Amino acid sequence: SARDTKWVQPACLLHHNEERFDAGYVCATTGWGRTNPDVDGIEDSLRQAEVPIIDHSTCQSNYWSDYNIHASMVCAGAAGSNSCKGDSGGPLVCLKNNSYYLVGITSWGDVKCKRDIPGVYTRLQSYSRWLGNIMNQDQC
Incomplete structure (x- = not known):
C-alpha cells in the first residue's frame, strides 16, 4: 500500500465555491508520457x-476554433514545459498555504506537445459536487 513519504503526499480537493487557481499560479504536472512526441x-x-x-x-487563441476551452477546463504550460502523449489522466497540482491541491487532470493539448502551447486539463473544481456525492456513497 502507498504511504505518505517525502515524495508521496495526499492532495486536497477544492470545493465548488472556493477560490480558484487562476492565471499566474505556477503548478506542477507529472507523468510517464513522452518527452519527444515523435518517439x-x-x-x-x-x-x-x-x-x-x-x-x-490566451489558451483559446492557441487552438483552432473547433476546440473550445470551456469553464470546466484549465490551461497550463506554454512556458518551456508541457505534458505530452502518455500523460493523460495524470495530476495538475498547485501549492497554496503549504498544501497541494489537485486542480486538474491532464486531458489534451497540441499534437506535437509544443512547449510554447498550453496543455488542457479537466478542472476538478467544476466536478467537486459530483465527486463528493460519489465519495459519500461509500460503495468501495
Missing part, C-alpha cells in the same frame, strides 16, 4: 514539469 513508448521514470496556469482567452 513511441513511455518514459522509464516519472517526470515533473512546472507549468503556469494560463487564462482562457
